[in-house]
Each structure stands twice: as structure tokens, then as C-alpha cells.
Amino acid sequence: MSDLNALEQSPSAVPSKRWSKKKTAALIVGAVLVAGSFAGGLFIGIDSVDPRESAEYQSLTDSNEVLQGERDDVQSELDDLEGGIATRESAVEERTTQLDERSTGLDEREEELGSQDKEITAREKAVGKIEVEQAENSVENGVWTVGTDIKAGTYRTKEPVGSDCYWAVLKTGTNGSDIVNNGIPGGGRPTVSVKKGQDFESTRCGTWVKQ
CATH class of the missing domain: 1.20.5 (Single alpha-helices involved in coiled-coils or other helix-helix interfaces)
Structure with a gap:
């Protein structure tokens, strides 16, 4: 009990819970200096690295060149x-x-x-x-009645006739016994005119064409 009382009575035996202002200020200044030094070193380390020299940057550059x-x-x-x-x-x-x-x-x-x-x-x-x-209007070999078989008018052979050509104009109904006109031209292209009431006979004269 005497020892406890002795401790309570001695001021140097119990540490003080309060820091002096000078110690506190010194402690703060030291901490700031340490922190600033660390930060400065960190920034210096970051600034000293060039990102363009990194492998990742070079890989991206190569890929970009390939894509280009x-x-x-x-x-x-x-x-x-x-x-x-x-x-x-x-x-x-x-x-x-x-x-x-x-x-x-x-x-x-x-x-x-x-x-x-x-x-x-x-x-x-x-x-x-x-x-x-x-x-x-054409007449071939034969006997034709004008107005019934052929038309009245003038007829001419289509081609030149031979020496055996014979033609005759006959009175109709006389059976050739009443000859109005006839001819044996012997060549050329003979012409014959006939009218109604007459018959026209042509033998070996070819075709006669009405003019």
C-alpha cells in the first residue's frame, strides 16, 4: 500500500497524456516531408516511362499497320x-x-x-x-358465135401466125355456107372485125385477143 501511494505522489512516475505544441508541429512537418518525398519519387518514376516504348503499344502499332x-x-x-x-x-x-x-x-x-x-x-x-x-376476150381455134360465145369487136392474133392459118367470118345460122369474109394471111399478126349475127372461125391461127 505504501508503494502505491508513493507512485501516486511522484509526478515523474506516470507519463503525461499531452504532447507539447512544438512536438506536435515537428511531427506534422516530418510526416508531410516524408509523404512529399514519396509522392515526388512516384511522379518522377511515372514521368520517366515512355508508353510508346512499351510492348503493348508496339503490338497495337503493328496490328494497326496490318489492318491499314x-x-x-x-x-x-x-x-x-x-x-x-x-x-x-x-x-x-x-x-x-x-x-x-x-x-x-x-x-x-x-x-x-x-x-x-x-x-x-x-x-x-x-x-x-x-x-x-x-x-x-380471147378466141382460140374453133367456131364462135358473136354475142353468145365472144364479144363483138376487133380481134388480133397474140403471136405471128404460120402459113397454114385460116380464118373466116360467117353468117350465123348458115352452118358455114354463107361466108362474109375470110383469109389465109400466111404470116404476121392478122386482124379481124366481127359483129352480132356472125360466127367467127379460126384454124391453126393461135390465140386471137380483142383489141
């Missing part, structure tokens, strides 16, 4: 394709122009042929009409 090269290749292929397309389009346009010109020429030719067909048809009709008229 691939992009250039693709662009070159695209340019070639566009050039080929332009060439083909030009060829198609030229071929289309040629086909249009041929189509126009065919249309014109078709019109010409259509015109020619019309002309041919018209000529055929005209020739056919002439042939029909000639057939209706």
Missing part, C-alpha cells in the same frame, strides 16, 4: 471491281445502241417490204385482171 494494309488491299480490289463494272456498263450501253440501230433498220426494212408487198399485190391484181380480161 488490308484496308488498302480491299480498297484496291474495290476500285478494280468498280472499273470493271464501268467497262461492262459501257459495253452494254454500246451494244444496246447497236441493237437499237438494228431494230430501227429492221423497222424501216419492214416498212419497205410492206410497201413492196402492197405494190406486188396491186400489180398481181392488175395482171390478174388483165389476164381475166384477156381470157374473156
